[in-house]
Amino acid sequence: MHERSVVTALLRQVKSVASEHPEGRVAAVRLRVGEFAGVEPALLASAFDELAAEDLSYLPALVITMARLEGECQQCGRRSPIERFRFECDGCGSGKLKLLGGEELLLESITLEEQP
Numbered sequence: 001m002h003e004r005s006v007v008t009a010l011l012r013q014v015k016s017v018a019s020e021h022p023e024g025r026v027a028a029v030r031l032r033v034g035e036f037a038g039v040e041p042a043l044l045a046s047a048f049d050e051l052a053a054e055d056l057s058y059l060p061a062l063v064i065t066m067a068r069l070e071g072e073c074q075q076c077g078r079r080s081p082i083e084r085f086r087f088e089c090d091g092c093g094s095g096k097l098k099l100l101g102g103e104e105l106l107l108e109s110i111t112l113e114e115q116p
Contacts, residue, residue, distance in 0.1 A: 002038070002039065003039055003040060003043040003044045003046075003047045004047045004051065006039055006044065006047075006105065007044065007047040007048050007051050007052075008051060010029070010031075010048070010107060011051060011052060011055050011056070013107055014026055014029055014056075014060075014107075014110055015055070015056070017110050018110070018112065021112050023114060023115065024112030024113060024114060024115065025058070025060075025112065025113055025114075025115045026056065026060040026110055026111070026112060027060055027061065027111045027112060027113040028060055028061040028062070028063060028109075028110070028111040029048075029060055029061070029062050029063070029107070029109075029110055029111075030063045030064075030065065030107075030108040030109045030110075030111075031044075031062070031063070031064050031065070031105070031106065031107060031108060032064075032065050032067050032104055032105075032106040032108050033064055033065070033066055033067065033104070033105055034066075034067040034068075034069065034101060034102040034103045034104045034105065035066060035067065035068060035069050035102050036069045036085075036099075036102045036103045037102075037103055037104060037105040038105075039105060041064050041066065044064065045062055045064065048062045049062070060111075065108070067101050067102050067104055068081050068082075068101065068102055069081065069082040069085070069099070069101070069102030069103075070082060070099070070100045070101045070102055071087065071089075071097035071098060071099050071100060072097065072098045072100055073089035073091060073092060073094050073096065073097055073098075074094070074096040074097065074098055075089065075092055075094040075096050076089060076091050076092040076094065078090065078091040078092070079100065082097070082099075082102070
């Protein structure tokens with residue numbers, strides 16, 4: 001499962017940030033996942049739950065925000081969402097689109113809380 005390797009790399013980043021703040025504990029991890037990022041959010045969440053519980057010995061919240069696939073026409077300049085992976089401008093019909101979003105897989109933030 002590709003998502004397990006993504007989560008393994010993600011947890012390395014999370015632990016690196018957490019090590020800079022030893023008084024804190026990771027409470028939440030926020031990801032931005034594009035619909036064209038090549039990962040399945042449900043599988044990503046499942047792998048996170050399994051691997052974080054093993055690696056961190058507790059389970060922080062995972063918040064996934066989906067990013068729609070969006071493009072800008074290089075011919076007429078129109079910006080619009082790309083529906084059903086149809087890479088054509090809704091305005092002029094051109095196939096010359098520049099992707100503006102929807103491919104990303106970003107660690108947006110890590111929320112730390114003080115440990116008692």
